[in-house]
Amino acid sequence: MLASQVEQQQGDDEKKPLSISEALDVAKGSLEKLKLRVLGEVSEVNVKPGYANAYFTLKDETGTLPCQMWHDRFEKCGITLEVGMMVELVGRFSLYPKKGRMHFQVFAISVAGEGMLRQQVAILQRKLEAEGLMAPERKVPVPAYPMKIGVVTSPRGDAIHDVLRTTRRRFPLAHIYVAGVPVEGARAPEYIVEGMRACFRARVEVILLVRGGGSYEDLMPFNDEQLARAIVKCPIPVVTGIGHEPDTTIADLVGDLRASTPTGAAEAVTVQTSQLAAQLRSMGEYIAQRQQQRIQHATLSLDRYATRPIFKDPRSMFASDLITLDIAHDRLSRALPANIERDKTRLAAYASRLSVKPAIFDRASAKLENYSSRLRSSTASLDRNTLRLSAQCDRLREVSSKLLTPAQHEVALKAGRLHDLSPLATLSRGYAIARDGEGRIVKHASALSPGDTFEVTVADGSICATVDSIRASERSDS
Structure with missing residues (x-):
């Protein structure tokens, strides 16, 4: 449209020329019809909470491009822009007529190249961290002296040689179970998870997940979500040694222990034999010292008990009781004869009194016999009176029956007449x-x-x- 207007204006010099505002409006309308995808490096960032737009500038080897993006749209994209970051923008050119300034109105923004990978990893990291998969209290402690160590890594890389060499040097008693898997490529996470399952089936005590250094793209298999969740679910502690010192992957964050290198991972699960021997010597010395102290303490206690009189002369323990027994025996030997004589005297007095009792018993027996005969005669008289009373009761019942019969008939007649005269009967x-x-x-x-x-x-x-x-x-x- 702009080109047609320019050509039309050039072809017709008699027409009125455009004003500045009109020319800018024509340019603005033409530019806003172009939707472009732009790639560049961030050279300046100006994002403030109070502004309606986020402002930043992209550059390449020969030019710069001022950009703006609505603040709410910029927050939704979830990207923190930094100087030097490579980004890819989708938008259109726009013109601000009052100032005559042109800028690029951004609709969408994404990180390009390695930055995009880092953004994806950061998003996954925040997701897993929100689920609590990186919490320290969730992680399984590593055993102090594991005898069966599983290693999941590439069988042809330097990492396996570093682990074997370090383990053989520090703790040759340990048995190493190697699960050789690819550590690069699209299916590497799947193979690494299968290698961990193989170590679990071998009943190892700890799993080393290691690989040598490489670029950020080379380490991406260890930023896989499925691998991270497999590490979290693994009941065996997982120690990671991936890349070099500054490299940190999702597997390092969810693992039970992170080492900076494969060698560091092997050192973290093994102890040097010399150090172990020193610990054993120290523990032996401590045990011997403690036993010596216990023996000395027991010897002092035994000596203290040996000085007591009871252990020198056991009879001293019963001396006071024996004296008390002798005194009681003496008192008893003197009291028994006197008591026996006194009892003999009282027994003789009772015998003399009993010799007089037979005459009293005879008189009492005669009285008792008299009372018995009188009681028997009273019993016979009582039986006669009982028979007489029974006969009189029978006569009384017969007479009363004869007397009550006429009265009962009369009462029945009067009750009938009373019932006939009752108001209730009338009702x-x-x-x-x-x-x-x-x-x-x-x-x-x-x-x-x-x-x-x-x-x-x-x-x-x-x-x-x-x-x-x-x-x-x-x-x-x-």
Whole structure:
């Protein structure tokens, strides 16, 4: 459109020229129709929370490009721009007419090259860290002296030789189980996980996940999410030694122990034999010292017990009891004869008193026999009286039965007459009793007036009613 307008203006010199604002509007409209993808290096960044836009500049060998991006869109992309970072932008050119300045309006931004890989790793790191997979309390402690060590690495790399050489030098008693797997390529994480499973099946005590140095792209298999989750689920402690000192991968962060190099990983799970021997000597000396102290303490205690009188003369332990026993024996030997003589005297007195008792017993026996005979005669008289009383009771029941029969008949007749005369019986035959408000029985219709309330008693209850009207009987009152 701009070219057509320029050509049209050149071909027709008689037309009015465009103003500055009109020319800028034409340029702005033409530029905003071009949507481009731009690659460059960040040379300047100006991102402030209060601004509506994020401002930054890209450059290459020969030129610079001022860029702006809406602040909310910039925050959603999740990228922290730094000077020197290679980025790829999607946007269009725009023109600010008031200032006559052109800039690149950015729609999307992504990190290019190695930076993109680092961004992906950073996003995965934040995700796993939010799940708690990198928490120290989750990690499994490494055994102090593992005898079976599994190594997952490339069988042709320098890492396996470093591990074998270090282990053979420091702790040759350990058995090494090597799971040779590829450590580069798209399927490397899958093979590494399978190598860890093989070590688990071999029942090793610790797994070394190692490889030598390389570029950031070479270490990407160790930034794989599935490998990271396999390390977390592994019940055997995993020690990582990947790359060189500054290299840090996701596997290092989720592993149970991180070493800077493969050699460092081997050193972390082994102990030097000389150091082990020194520890054993130190422990032996400590045990010997402690045993010597215990023996000395026991000897002093034994000497202290040996000086006690009881161990020199065991009878001194019972000396006071023996003296008490002798005193008691002496007192008993003197008391027994006197008590026996006193008992003999009392026994003789009781014997003399018992010799007089037979005469008293004879008199008492005669009295007892007399009382027995009198009791027997009283028992016979009681039996006669009992028979006589029984006969009189029989006669009394016979006479009372004869006397009660006429009275019972008379009571039955009167009860029947009373039942016939009872108002309740009358009510049960369908009659009713009317009472006025004061409880008096209504005998005449004139006793009530219209509007009065009265109570009608029937067989099974009472009915409250109100007089609406009064109809006099045709028969005259007698």
